[in-house]
Amino acid sequence: DTAVSQTPKYLVTQMGNDKSIKCEQNLGHDTMYWYKQDSKKFLKIMFSYNNKELIINETVPNRFSPKSPDKAHLNLHINSLELGDSAVYFCASSLGGTESYEQYFGPGTRLTVT
């Protein structure tokens, strides 16, 4: 069983479009995250979310919004896509407290904006 899964694996779209990336975890974790890894391989956290609190990295444009229908899912919606949004997006999850440093990552979604 895949612990953290993402769909789609690849996403190619044009500037200005709106797209979503889905993430599901079957680990029973309380907290989920979205990360962006750019072409230089820098991995940056975008959001962390549990059923009580959404923490947003202040550098993330408000075109990006996480949506959590339930504890096991955290989808990423992106509006008005720009060329600079091209990157690999990773979803992750973890338990709470100090165990949150052990995060389980999904396989990533490679987004290409043309």
Add this chain to the structure above:
Amino acid sequence: LAKTTQPISMDSYEGQEVNITCSHNNIATNDYITWYQQFPSQGPRFIIQGYKTKVTNEVASLFIPADRKSSTLSLPRVSLSDTAVYYCLVALVPDKLIFGTGTRLQVFP
């Protein structure tokens, strides 16, 4: 937020022990030290976490001196499959994890 400094790359041969040192001079009192591994086209994978002294698990050991201004990840008897990028992170809370450039480890036969 504590910034980390690691070597950009390291080479090793199969069967050798590899030690990757990370410098984090401005680590805060309550920061934890965490190491992740990332293979190409995959998400990072948690290796080990520590606060002080030594931590060991089935994969690696983490050595942290008393001043906590650095840490060393030790991989015993590496194999080809250990070729990956290794990230050192320090953070007070998990949603403040900052991944740096990491250390690219290449293991040769």
